[in-house]
Amino acid sequence: MSSIFSRGRLLLWGACLVVAIALPLVFKSGFMLSLLCQIGIMVVFALSYNMLLGQTGLLSFGHAVYYGLGAFITMHTLNLIGKDGSPLVVALLPLVGGLAGMLAGVVLGYVTTKKAGTTFAMISLGIGELVAACALMFPGFFGGEGGVSGNRVIAKQAFLGFTWGPQVEMYGLIVAWAFLATVAMFALTQTPLGRMANAVRDNPERAEFVGYDTQRVRYLMLILSGLFAGIAGGLTALNYEIVTAETLNAHTSGVVLLMTFVGGIGFFYGPIIGAILISVMQIVIGGMTHAWLLYFGLFFLFMVLMAPGGIASVITVQHKLWQAGLLGRMLPHYLATALPVLVLLAGLVGLIEMGYALLAGEGVGAGDTATKVMGMQLQLNAPEPWAAALATAALGLLLTRWIGGRTRVAWNAALAALHGDKA
């Protein structure tokens, strides 16, 4: 029985909460703390996006609108409260963002959810551009290029010892909201509306013939999705204390789509994994190399081609293999494949970094003659580093194809055994 109150599920929820609370005790640096805050916000945002994509089958290119409007309204409310408010009011502000996102859903969703499929995707893109254009047209509300900023510490006295000033307190607030929102979004999947959203995704025509107005189902799901996107927006406003037009533009809509897709749209927890992974990639890899967007794109390409079900589907298959006692057979193959893939990656990273430094040299301007890759100082005007990187990549590619082919055979055999056991 899929009860949200089953013991196993309660344990899992509890464990996630404990881990989330314990993380800042392990990772104490300011860098890690801000990364964790970003992850918490993105988890809510990506889950809200999957209410549309995974659960209702609506591909939106404008989901940042609800997130961004939630963020702006939260920031303006924060500034309105001024010095008279208490930290308790600040803690509840993400709800204001949520209501703003919900209201935006009521207004904009009425237009977008008239149709599903490609039409919905196109209209969502149009609405997204419209709102993004408004953000530049009305600097009074959206703050122009500088955005709107505020201060989340508004009162002298603390609430239960919290002022939300220190980043770790803000993290606690994010965890609390993220946990509540996640539980609520999961509970929604277990309601009549949640299930009918799945039915509308699978077969809108039949849903109509069992008595459901598919437009209404899509509309309600979009409004609720706007609520949670707005909560995420409210959290981002409090966390960064600044909201710019960037929060509601197409780039942000694209990022949340990538997170959700990479994590896996077919599973409730998929977007959580995607939000964690992409946030880490953005911040960690973004801090290491200027070419991070390129790696990001390549990774997305790889996922779409190799694991279209996302990371969650890969995990689920491994779990099934493990239950069937087949994972042990596959592990050596995974390890054997990982090695040449690492070689291939090393070669590719070398080529990309050198090329990037040569064409768009960091710091010094284009035409750098030297760059540092993986701790090695490389001369870009000499042929040797290029040849070495090319050779590494080629060797990696050859080995990957050779060993990967054998892994694929073993993989197919394992899958056949898995499905054979079930039948």
Add this chain to the structure above:
Amino acid sequence: MNAPAIRISGLRKNFGASEIIRGVDLDIHRGERHAIIGPNGAGKSTLFHLISARLPVTAGAIELKGENVVGLKPFEIARRGLSRSFQITNIFHNLSVFENLRCAVLWSLGYRYSFWQRLAGLKDARQRAEAVMEDIGLTRRRDTPAGILSYAEQRALEIGITIASGADVILLDEPTAGMSNTETEEAVAMIRRVTEGKTLVMVEHDMGVVFGLADRISVLVYGEIIATDAPAAIRCNAAVQEAYLGTSVNHHE
């Protein structure tokens, strides 16, 4: 309350310049099993699409239990107690057999768009879905995704979704299409069982099924009904024999 289950008068449907339904008048009595037969392209499925509002009507009237239903949306007609199946299986592929059936009962039990009630707590929805699952013989496939069921199982689920809402007027579009003889026999027995006490209208090509199941038969040829009568009378009707049946009726005897 004595209005017929369905009353069709002067019904027309054009696709561009071509007339597919050319003035159909037909009364379906309450509680009868009515079969619509006719050669390929006669417009049988189109007639179903018009009654269930899958296609808009060009002209004419359709009354469901005395109420005009022309211009309503499919879900509005479904809520008035008419439920239909499809010739090409039309199920929720990623959902399990049980979830398919539960989706089909939710509206009729009044749960509408509720997002404040837990599905697991809705005992009546579960029991009704389980009862239908038992009726259509898919209980052992309860948790199987509908998309990977066998063809005959999908056809059974198709009928299960159709009857699950408890609608009293049931339209079945070629329920036994593509089935083997054994499967057809089982399907007929099942249809007989689950439509007990309801009004049933079916399009069917298998004359064994038609003459075994129907109380009355209408013959649709080129968008017009050329005869409506009891099976024995249809069998002897010269116009029907000429237009459509030929020797195939005798063949089945």
